[in-house]
Amino acid sequence: xxxxQSYPVKGLARRGRxxxxxxxxxAMRSRGSATALLSKRSQLKDTAKFSRVYIAxxxxxxxxxxxxxxxxxxxxKRTGSQExxxxxxxxxxxxxxxxxxxxxxxx
Numbered sequence: 805x806x807x808x809q810s811y812p813v814k815g816l817a818r819r820g821r822x823x824x825x826x827x828x829x830x831a832m833r834s835r836g837s838a839t840a841l842l843s844k845r846s847q848l849k850d851t852a853k854f855s856r857v858y859i860a861x862x863x864x865x866x867x868x869x870x871x872x873x874x875x876x877x878x879x880x881k882r883t884g885s886q887e888x889x890x891x892x893x894x895x896x897x898x899x900x901x902x903x904x905x906x907x908x909x910x911x
Contacts, residue, residue: 811837825856870895 812833819827832838838861845859863871877897881890889900 811841 814831814833816831817829819829832841842859842861848854848857848859860871874892874895874897878890878892881897882888887899890897891900893902
């Protein structure tokens with residue numbers, strides 16, 4: 805992400821207790837700003853300053869539970885396999901590269 809880009813923020817709210825590694829809810833002024841920011845969130849991990857910052861879209865409790873199960877499955881596949889190329893793509897855990905071709909294999 806280029807440092808000079810700015811996204812208009814409507815509001816910030818802390819979630820849970822005050823802590824250094826505490827999640828925050830950020831409300832954007834427009835859906836377009838939110839979409840633009842979400843599309844560039846993967847670039848954060850490549851910067852030293854923001855490598856521990858994670859951005860996730862707003863989800864319902866059911867969506868959070870579904871995402872939590874997908875992350876658990878992803879961790880299991882990555883630890884149970886010598887190949888670490890697994891990713892979450894369109895609500896499934898697949899090997900990197902298969903998400904584009906659509907050739908999903910069951911393991």
